[in-house]
Amino acid sequence: MSDIKKFMFVNRKAPHGTIYALESLEVVLITAAFDQDVSLVFLDDGVYQLKKGQQTKGIATKNFSPAYRALEGYDVEKLYVEKESMEARGLSEEDLLVDVTVLGRAEMGELMDQQDVVLSF
Template sequence: MATKKFMFVNRKSPYGTVYALESLEVVLISAAFEQDVSLAFLDDGVYQITKGQNTDGIGQKNFSSTYKALGDYEIKKLYVEKESLEERGLTPDDLMDLVWEDEDDDWAEKPSIILVNRAEMADAMAEQEVTLSF
């Protein structure tokens, strides 16, 4: 089967609606199809990968650890929009430490998060062949 450039665009916060959780399910399936996958986090979507999520008070599953497993599925391009962070008073330090292991470099851990500004995000989107927005 052909390989295409897939981008999953995450625009909503992790809880409150089911979009983020169900989006991750599609992302993991796409990895099984060995596609060239990237993720984009913008608007409230940047909250999906913030550190220290705790869902004890709302009776819902905390699925934030799934993002840490993405590197193991060869998903290593997570574009995060700087403006969206700034608009919410967040900095890159508020985000989880998401990495992938480079087998060509003695399995060194490398960061998956790619900070981009709004114009660079548009460029990354323009390169895609299949863009699914959640």
């Protein structure tokens, strides 16, 4: 596959309550391996996926949050968080386990418009 497209993954769901966040991460890693231009967006409850200090031992599920830190190793470096979503949840950049670019809602909307493929789970 020689064609490179702009793939955006929009994460709007919190982790753990459902499997969407984990299985979405699996797709992101595969997409990067196909040499596509990958962006990740965290919007609404999706911002909770990036919260530092997640401990899943007590709910007996896999803690996949460290995997977000591994994204860089797959050349997935475009991580965007919407400012309004983050603030509405009482979070700031210091609460997040990876470096992200914080965008206002309008900038986020423009970024979405520029994509070829937008996937959400």
